[in-house]
Structures are given as C-alpha cells and as structure tokens.
Amino acid sequence: MADEIEIDTDDLERRMNGAMDSLRHEFGSLRTGRASASMVEPVMVDAYGSPTPINQIGTVNVPEPRMVTINIWDKSLVGKAEKAIRESGLGINPQLNGTIIMLPIPELNEERRRELTKVAAQYAEHARVAIRNVRRDGMDQIKKAKGAGMSEDDQKLWEDEVQTLTDRMIGKVDEALEAKQAEIMQV
Incomplete structure (x- = not known):
C-alpha cells in the first residue's frame, strides 16, 4: 500500500x-511605447451602478501603433469611461470624438x-x-x-x-x- x-x-x-x-x-497591462488593447483591461468604469471592465462597455481597438480607441456603446457612459481612464494611473490623456475615446500613447x-x-x-x-x-x-x-x-x-x-x-x-x-x-x- x-x-x-x-x-x-x-x-x-x-x-x-x-x-x-x-x-x-x-x-500585458504594463505600458510600453506601443499601444495594446490589454493596457486598458484593468480600467473599471462605474456603469449602471457597478464597476465594469471598460472592454465590457465598448469595443477596444488598436488602429495604429501609438493609438488605442474605445468605441463606447452607450453614450451616457462616455464621460464615466473618460473619467475612469484619467483616474486609472495609465498616464494617458483621453480625447473624445463622439462615442469614441482615443488614447494617444506618448513616447516613454x-x-x-x-x-x-x-x-x-x-x-x-x-x-x-x-x-x-x-x-x-x-x-x-x-x-x-x-x-x-x-x-x-x-x-x-x-x-x-x-x-x-x-x-x-x-x-x-x-x-x-x-x-x-x-x-x-x-x-
């Protein structure tokens, strides 16, 4: 036995x-000099009364090597998403274009x-x-x-x-x- x-x-x-x-x-969430969709994964947005990952309230894309865009599906959440990105500590200044939030990635x-x-x-x-x-x-x-x-x-x-x-x-x-x-x- x-x-x-x-x-x-x-x-x-x-x-x-x-x-x-x-x-x-x-x-993956650490920011290098290049854009990556995973860098915004830790960002939580106060959506509908509960913290929600940003990729669940919009589509995250990387159209250029130094740009991440997030197309927010609900217009009422655009401001909250922008605020969450600013407060996330990513060191990125979001720019609004309607329901699209653009995140230009600066050189480190x-x-x-x-x-x-x-x-x-x-x-x-x-x-x-x-x-x-x-x-x-x-x-x-x-x-x-x-x-x-x-x-x-x-x-x-x-x-x-x-x-x-x-x-x-x-x-x-x-x-x-x-x-x-x-x-x-x-x-």
Missing part, C-alpha cells in the same frame, strides 16, 4: 502555470521606462512567491505522505521532482521578466 502513495505533480504544475498566466496578464521618457521595469520586477516577484507557495504545498503533501507510510527514498524522489518543477517555473518567470524589461527599455 505504501508503494501506491503519489503526489499530484500535475496539480502543482497547473497551479504554477496559473501564476505564470497571471504574470503574463500583468505584463527614460525615467518612466526605469519605473516600469521596477513595476515589472515587482510583478515577477509576486509570481515567484506564488510558485514558492505551491512548492510549499507540495512539500507539505510529501510530509503527510511520509507519515502515511511513504519510504524515505520515495520522499526524496518526490521532493526532487517538486523542486525541479519549481526551479523550471521560476526560470520561466525570470525569462519573461528579462523579455519584458528589454521591451520596455527599447526606444
């Missing part, structure tokens, strides 16, 4: 991949680029912490399995497997961070 004790490494890997997906999403100066690389590093650190928490859960499962009769050799094998998975995922976080920082610093 002790031979049948296994640790669900697929679940651990799925949870670690979830942390990577979250990191990619956060990186050197200081702002350095700030954004620090923000990217913080996002990466959050992802590393999430991955380490999954690792800790895996190690706890192994300790419980040892108490249920797992041999020390099996325990060592599982611990090595969980650690290898953790190292691989943290390596992916580091690669993603390097790529994002290079993208931000690119002029």
Whole structure:
C-alpha cells in the first residue's frame, strides 16, 4: 500500500502555470511605447451602478501603433469611461470624438521606462512567491505522505521532482521578466 502513495505533480504544475498566466496578464497591462488593447483591461468604469471592465462597455481597438480607441456603446457612459481612464494611473490623456475615446500613447521618457521595469520586477516577484507557495504545498503533501507510510527514498524522489518543477517555473518567470524589461527599455 505504501508503494501506491503519489503526489499530484500535475496539480502543482497547473497551479504554477496559473501564476505564470497571471504574470503574463500583468505584463500585458504594463505600458510600453506601443499601444495594446490589454493596457486598458484593468480600467473599471462605474456603469449602471457597478464597476465594469471598460472592454465590457465598448469595443477596444488598436488602429495604429501609438493609438488605442474605445468605441463606447452607450453614450451616457462616455464621460464615466473618460473619467475612469484619467483616474486609472495609465498616464494617458483621453480625447473624445463622439462615442469614441482615443488614447494617444506618448513616447516613454527614460525615467518612466526605469519605473516600469521596477513595476515589472515587482510583478515577477509576486509570481515567484506564488510558485514558492505551491512548492510549499507540495512539500507539505510529501510530509503527510511520509507519515502515511511513504519510504524515505520515495520522499526524496518526490521532493526532487517538486523542486525541479519549481526551479523550471521560476526560470520561466525570470525569462519573461528579462523579455519584458528589454521591451520596455527599447526606444
């Protein structure tokens, strides 16, 4: 019976991949010198009495490399959407054209680029912490399995497997961070 004790490494890997997906999403919302529809995803508009993502009250388009447009479907929400963008901390000044909100993306100066690389590093650190928490859960499962009769050799094998998975995922976080920082610093 002790031979049948296994640790669900697929679940651990799925949870670690979830942390990577979250990191990619956060990186997508970081503004580089180019326009991206994902940069307005975190903007919430007070629509019909509840906070609503901006992409649920209008169509987000990127017609040019330095322009994002949002075609608001309900005219009564245009002002609220504009206000939400101004207050979002994106550092973009929206321009109105009827029901279309245009967001011209200005060039980033050197200081702002350095700030954004620090923000990217913080996002990466959050992802590393999430991955380490999954690792800790895996190690706890192994300790419980040892108490249920797992041999020390099996325990060592599982611990090595969980650690290898953790190292691989943290390596992916580091690669993603390097790529994002290079993208931000690119002029």
